[in-house]
Amino acid sequence: MSESQKKGYKEIPIGGMITKAGSSAEFKTGDWKSFTPVWEKEKCIHCMICPAYCPEDCIPKKDGKRLETDFDMCKGCGICAEVCPVKCIEMKEQGDSDE
Amino acid sequence: MIEIRIHGRGGQGAKTAANFLAMAAMEKGKQIQSFPEYGPERAGAPMKAYTRISDKKIKTYAPVVSPDIVLVIDPTFIGNINVTEGIKQDGIMIVNSRETPDKVKEKTGFSGEVHTVDASGIAISATGLNKPNVPMLGALIKITDLIPVESIEKLVRKKFTEKIGEEKTQATVEAINRAYKEVN
Amino acid sequence: MSKKKAMTGAEAAATAMKQINPDVVAAYPITPQTPVVMKFSEFVNDGEVDTEMIRVESEHSAMSACVGASAAGARAMTATASAGLALMWEVVGVASGSRLPIVMNVVNRALSAPINIHCDHSDSMGARDLSWIQLYSEDAQEAYENTILAVKLAEHPEVQLPAMVSQDGFITSHGVQNVTVYSTDKIKKFLGERKPIKALLDVDDPVTMGPLQLQDYYFETKKQQDNAMEKARQVYIDTGKELSKITGNDYGFVEAYNLDSAEYVIVTISSTAGTVKSVIDKMDNPKIGLLKIRMFRPFPYEEVARLLEDKKAVAILDRSESFGADAPIYGEVKNALYNAKSHPKLQSYIFGLGGRDIYEKDIENVFESLLKEDIEDKKRYIGVRE
Structure with a gap:
């Protein structure tokens, strides 16, 4: 956020209070990661273990299939790669990623 | 303003006596203050408690340095502890003692008004306990007319009944009245 | 109807707390504050207040419990002295920084070392820059009235800051004096219920309290605290005038x-x-x-x-x-x-x-x-x- 977008002391709630529920969704944590999960879609058996384990809840699901990780949110913790029973997720250093 | 200093030992009830005196005076519409000398509180150690009684608002929070009245609850203080320190020339000293006022005067060197009462003896025969503090107030009331004896009786019944039962409370009230009558 | 009573400063503070009837009191005993909480816990035991009394294991926890209760929307109070205030220090700043109108009786006592239980003002004076309103009481009567006034002042929408009400340890807290106690109904009417701007227990309006604020917003939050302190001046005078209608006494700075x-x-x-x-x-x-x-x-x-x-x-x-x-x-x-x-x-x-x-x-x-x-x-x- 640029300096000019930040609010002044008269505009913000008192005591550092956050008055909007679920506002953490606006906080993009994707740039925290140094490792990126690279998913081999073809190898995936859609067992749904990785979305259940993902602490950031950033692996979307649709019609019984998992979709590509939301990289705006993924912190690169590697839990998905660890729990995958068919090893179709590999953690790669940011620079190595095809993305 | 009347300033009273009470000498006792920790656990003898000097603070309770000072508070009762203040509370009874308040019932009579007086302005009051009572407080113990706050040292390390140890059972048996000599300590002092104070009461101020006045018709006007009491503003000072300084210690009492020249009391009008001194009550000595423990007879062993006489001749050992300077109980007359700062007492006004025309002040009154009332001592729990079996000795005569003249004997106490001789031992303390205080030439003002001295009274004695065997408050320990009265307390023991009335309640079986050596608690001379409240009976001493009976003697004080007789000598000074500061507060009505009924107001102390009322306070004792209110504060003691739950703690020591009706029988001992009644005995304490009788001890107050005995000290009132027997003070020399 | 007001009543004339003989009581200690500690009892006077506890009596104010009884009439305030806070939702939560969390406290840990320390000389010479002990009789304040002792007397108040009697009121709790006798059903004279509806207060949830939390017996905590330290002053740090006492203030933490008050912070939680106040954030939830409750009227929370505590009392302490000396080392107790020193131990709760961290959370004393959390209370003011989070803008929680907790009212605390401080029975002034010297700080260790050397260890000493008697009166001086080192404890609350040391806390003078922690963004708490501070009122000092000359006698038991003032300790009683200041405690009541402090609640309304602290909770005022423009203030929302915690307040300390100090009285001298032993000299005031343990000395028996004349105290005029005003009608509980009038005091309750004067104070009303606490109306928090936001409360954690308000599920229809969820908020987060006490989040992280770094270089981007912390400074603005601190500026707000100073503004609130400045506003507290006029609110104190106005609240004092209102209380004066019950007590007849003046409440100047x-x-x-x-x-x-x-x-x-x-x-x-x-x-x-x-x-x-x-x-x-x-x-x-x-x-x-x-x-x-x-x-x-x-x-x-x-x-x-x-x-x-x-x-x-x-x-x-x-x-x-x-x-x-x-x-x-x-x-x-x-x-x-x-x-x-x-x-x-x-x-x-x-x-x-x-x-x-x-x-x-x-x-x-x-x-x-x-x-x-x-x-x-x-x-x-x-x-x-x-």
Whole structure:
């Protein structure tokens, strides 16, 4: 956020209070990661273990299939790669990623 | 303003006596203050408690340095502890003692008004306990007319009944009245 | 109907708490605060209040529980002294930083070491920059009334800051005095229910309290606290006027005693102000007077300057030290006078540390020195042996 977008002391709630529920969704944590999960879609058996384990809840699901990780949110913790029973997720250093 | 200093030992009830005196005076519409000398509180150690009684608002929070009245609850203080320190020339000293006022005067060197009462003896025969503090107030009331004896009786019944039962409370009230009558 | 009673300062504070009927009280006992909480827990036990009494394992937890309760929307109170305040320190700042209107009775006691249970103001004076409103009480009556006033002041929508109500340990807290207790109904009506701007238990309007704020917003939050303190001045005066309708007493930032005619003045706080009044009455000299500070935070600079600027000499009596610096009250009085149209001579006195008695004779000596304009540019210590 640029300096000019930040609010002044008269505009913000008192005591550092956050008055909007679920506002953490606006906080993009994707740039925290140094490792990126690279998913081999073809190898995936859609067992749904990785979305259940993902602490950031950033692996979307649709019609019984998992979709590509939301990289705006993924912190690169590697839990998905660890729990995958068919090893179709590999953690790669940011620079190595095809993305 | 009347300033009273009470000498006792920790656990003898000097603070309770000072508070009762203040509370009874308040019932009579007086302005009051009572407080113990706050040292390390140890059972048996000599300590002092104070009461101020006045018709006007009491503003000072300084210690009492020249009391009008001194009550000595423990007879062993006489001749050992300077109980007359700062007492006004025309002040009154009332001592729990079996000795005569003249004997106490001789031992303390205080030439003002001295009274004695065997408050320990009265307390023991009335309640079986050596608690001379409240009976001493009976003697004080007789000598000074500061507060009505009924107001102390009322306070004792209110504060003691739950703690020591009706029988001992009644005995304490009788001890107050005995000290009132027997003070020399 | 008001009632005249004989009670200690501690009982007076507990009686105020009874009439306030807080939702939550969390406290840990420490001499000489103990009788405040002891008496209040009797009220809880006897069903005279609806308060949830939380018996915690330390003062740090006491203040933490109050923070949680207050954030949830409750009216929360506690009481402490000395080492207890020192131990809760971290959370004392959390309370004010989170803008939670907790009211705490502080029964002033010296800080360790050496260990000492008696009165001085080192504990609450040490906390003077933690963004709590601070009221100092001369006697049991003031401790009672200040506690009630503090709740309404702290909870005011424009203030939303916690408040400390101080009374002198033992001298006030354990001494029996006359106290007029006002009708509980009137006090309850005066206070009303706490109406928090936001509350954690309000599920229809969810909020997060106490989040992280770094370089981007922390500074703005602190600026808000100072603004709230500034607003607390007028709210205090307005709230005092409202309370005055019940009590008939005045609630100024300061109390002037024999000040109009005085040229030589003592400035002090708490019970010693009473002793100074007594000495003024006895000395019967129209040239001497007292300025008692009732509200120390926010500090009433304008009033102090206005009342002191035309005086000849002023002695400021602090019952706490600021080692290597001006004592707390002295420093503020000096600050207040910087922009004044004229400046009286000032003398700083330190007295009564660790409960050292202050006698009327000591106060007389201060006035005698003032009358001679015997002033020096360093602290003087009343009764310290050379």
